[in-house]
Amino acid sequence: MARSIARLLDAWRPLPPLFDPRHPRFRRTFACFWGLLFSWCLIIHALAGHWLTTWQSPDMHAEPVRIAKSLIEHGTFANPFFPLPTGPTAHIGPLYPALYAALWAMFGSGRALWLSIRIVTVAAWALQWAMLPGLALKLGIPVRAGLIAAAIGAMLPMPGSCFKTEAIFTGLILVLLCYAVARARELPALATYMAISVLAGIGLLISPTILVVLLPWLFVLLDPDARMRSWGVRVIPVAAAIVLIVSPWLVRNYRIFHAVFLVRDNFGTELAISNNDCASPWADEGRNSGCASETHPNGNRVLAEQVRDLNEYRFNQKQERLAVAWIRSHPARFIQLTAARILYFWVPPISLASGGFARVNAFVSSLLSVLAAIGLVLMARRASYGFWMLLPCFVLFPLVHYVVQVELRYRYPILWAILIAAAYAICTASSHWRAATSSPDASALYGQPRLSIPRA
Secondary structure, rough: HHHHHHHHHEEEEOOOHHHHOOOOHHHHHHHHHHHHHHHHHHHHHHHHHOOOOOOOOOOOOOHHHHHHHHHHHHHHOEEEOOOOOOOOOOOOOOHHHHHHHHHHHHHHHOOHHHHHHHEEEEEEEEHHHHHHHEEEEEEEHHEEEEEEEHHHHHOOOOHHHOOOOHHHHHHHHHHHHHHHHHHHHHHOOHHHHHHHHHHHHHHHHHHHHHHHHHHHHHHHHOOOOOOOHHHHHHHHHHHHHHHHHHHHHHHHHHHHHOOOOHHHHHHHHHHHHOOOOOOEEEEHHHHHHHHHHHHOOOOOHHHHHHHHHHHHHHHHHHHHHHHHHHHHHHHHHHHHHHHHHHHHHHHHOOHHOOHHHHHHHHHHHHHHHHHHHHHHHHHHHHOOOOEEEEEHHHHOOHHHHOOOOHHHHHHHHHHHHHHHHHHHHHHHHHHHHHHOOOOOHHHHOOOOOOOOOOOO
């Protein structure tokens, strides 16, 4: 098995230079690579989801879909909950429902919409993987690790919930942002800083959870030899441009709810359904037990009426106070739930997965988490630039998911980082195996220099 993997890695030896943007055939290579991955992912998901023989009407229990329906019928970003119209909302970021509504307007609510949202999502999914070889090059990681990560990613089927939520598009934005930040470090240019600002603004309007990863990345823009000057000419202008892009949505929310918050206001609701007497760490378990329908306005008419009467922001504040009070009165149970959520985020429970593909996905996700942990440790030992860029994805991004119930799709925005770290572990293991069997030096196998963080 090890010999076969080593031979496969050797077969990819001519490919890495093609993923360097300076190579004359880079654009053609990238387009062909994305097309290949897109075709493969489309086939995988079409077969797994029986796209040719079945379809469903828009899922009116999914908040983004209901908001898209409101945009189509009334031109308002409102009514995310199933029991009744609850008025204006900031329950989720505006861009994904807007995308869904645009496809709805073009194709109607029938089979064409069902297929179009899947094709667009798979295209974004494949684009993530197509970016990984080039991203690996920018991060000082072997390009072959990026190719392995892309190959593994293309083999994974997405959960069905990813076709009605923003998870895949959040992951794509993070990949593009990581690439842009790494490029800005390598080649500072106004166009790159503008790209970072636009991508970050779009990302925040898709999912504000990216902020915890974005902030550490902005520090990468600082010039070690002129930190104070870098703040004025790099970080502050980029941050100001990001605020400018997001500000229309913030102003809209202030005019409606008379409160300032970052894009979404749903944290109180999510905290309350995840920390109560009937709460479960795994979201599917909570739905199956009936706990979610008792504690979430999407399944409880009484709570939906409270959203309508109080307004959504005030309702979420009330729910947050209830959740905090419960946590204070049940510290042991909260610790138990949090420990289980941390475990389930990285090692999804196979026994609680519904369906054969879900169980396979949970098993593979657990295996990738183990490999990624090994890969991250190996990067840290080499003090590689890639380690510092990937670290916020592993440490900061999951924090909010440790206090709310977990779903498999919640880790999909950072799946690309998990795959790169896991692939790095595979490459390193292959290198050591070849060295132990009198193969060429490991550095020749990698074909990439070892990079270190420059000292300030």
